[in-house]
Ligand SMILES: Cc1cc2nc3c(=O)[nH]c(=O)nc-3n(C[C@H](O)[C@H](O)[C@H](O)COP(=O)(O)OP(=O)(O)OC[C@H]3O[C@@H](n4cnc5c(N)ncnc54)[C@H](O)[C@@H]3O)c2cc1C
């Protein structure tokens with residue numbers, strides 16, 4: 001699962017690091033580092049972290065109710081328009 | 082009639098986005114969110130689907146993330162045609178067509194340009210080609226640099242102590258790799274945050290064991306007989322042996338492909354109005370070409386209508402969303418892009434954030450904490466009002482100062498705040514380097530004509 005944290009919004013409350021420690025960790029007092037590609041078995045925990053983030057800074061594939069990631073678009077698949 | 086056109090555009094129009102990265106992807110998602118049902122094409126010169134860049138100089142180099150796995154999550158399906166690995170090479174504004182490097186042409190009714198910037202390479206090409214010399218902008222760059230760092234280099238040499246250069250140095254020290262940093266200015270981050278804050282950054286480098294050299298320039302990179310970099314020569318005559326060199330000298334805007342198109346595009350980016358519509362070279366706003374992200378320059382009401390170019394992650398998203406909305410909306414529904422600039426960095430375990438436009442600031446006050454503790458908020462003043470703020474490990478205050486900036490609150494800062502120390506009671510000069518001298522990676526470039534200046538003289542042509 002892919003995820004991204006809007007670190008402008010993030011306030012370093014470390015809720016996410018508490019709920020999904022394999023994905024999020026604090027580096028120093030306030031900086032958050034995270035693995036942008038979380039393992040599938042982290043899905044539950046990641047979902048909880050997304051929900052618990054007080055400023056909703058975490059966006060993850062398929063967890064915010066707007067459908068999963070599309071299939072691989074790599075290469076090209078166009079016939080012009 | 083115009084309403085008819087928009088209706089048709091939304092139903093069956095063709096929208097082309099050049100630049101398939103952060104701004105491009107978020108614009109595509111917004112278009113679909115707002116009901117655009119026509120055809121959507123994303124053109125990107127990198128062979129990868131949109132990925133996130135900030136981790137490339139942070140989590141990736143710290144060994145916490147794989148450089149090949151920073152693809153951006155999708156907020157929704159976008160049902161787009163993807164043309165990846167092929168650059169756009171020309172724009173025909175009259176025929177409304179984008180030409181691609183493979184000879185194809187793609188027609189559009191509305192075009193969004195989000196081609197961003199690229200790393201400025203080491204200017205002497207044979208030296209830049211040496212094995213072991215890197216820049217850091219793309220996923221491929223990160224894969225290469227990460228591999229070398231894992232292999233245990235004897236010394237990494239970073240040219241330029243802007244945000245990216247400092248983050249790279251920090252990641253090296255975190256892994257026990259010896260690192261030298263050279264910066265032309267008097268301190269790291271001086272171009273972005275001024276010399277007072279730069280001095281704090283310099284302390285951070287030194288305390289973490291970085292061999293920091295300021296006030297010097299790199300004059301040459303020296304290779305060995307098999308073409309690997311082995312040493313770096315400096316303007317003070319010193320020579321530093323290093324087997325990895327990272328050139329971190331800021332960025333160049335990706336606008337060359339627009340040369341001759343008639344669009345107002347150049348080395349400083351593409352100028353647009355507050356609604357993200359691009360100007361043509363005559364200064365007339367186009368109706369069907371929009372720009373967003375690092376490649377755009379747009380006027381901002383909060384900052385004296387200066388044209389701001391921001392190399393900021395949050396700006397790319399906000400501007401892309403506004404551009405996408407405006408592309409398919411009638412003029413009465415269009416929105417201005419008035420995002421308050423915000424930026425973060427993380428280095429030596431310290432969380433650095435800024436809001437507003439620090440380089441516009443003339444004076445600085447430390448309103449919370451203290452420089453010595455490296456936990457503080459610094460507020461920048463410009464002509465009697467608050468123009469920006471920076472925090473070191475003090476994020477939670479920034480939103481407060483963002484409001485102050487938005488409302489033009491007065492400077493010097495009068496209110497008593499928690500944790501305000503004697504050093505924060507009087508403003509000091511923020512100590513920015515001479516703006517006419519280029520600095521490495523200022524992340525905000527002020528490039529507009531300020532109405533306060535009287536440098537331009539307009540001479541009407543005689544008939
Ligand atoms: C190492 C690094 C660390 C960063 N850290 C931070 C940070 O901590 N905080 C922060 O706020 N910002 C940070 N940024 C900046 C942030 O990543 C950018 O602001 C953001 O990526 C801008 O998005 P964009 O879509 O406008 O441009 P880009 O991400 O540059 O994307 C433009 C895309 O267009 C492609 N392109 C160019 N020309 C053509 C062409 N002719 N045809 C087709 N495609 C083309 C490019 O190859 C690229 O893929 C960092 C950037 C880097 C490189």
Ligand code: SF4
Pocket residue numbers: 005009010011012013014015016017024032052053054055056057058
């Ligand atoms: S929970 Fe949200 S705000 Fe808190 S550290 Fe995580 S991302 Fe940041």
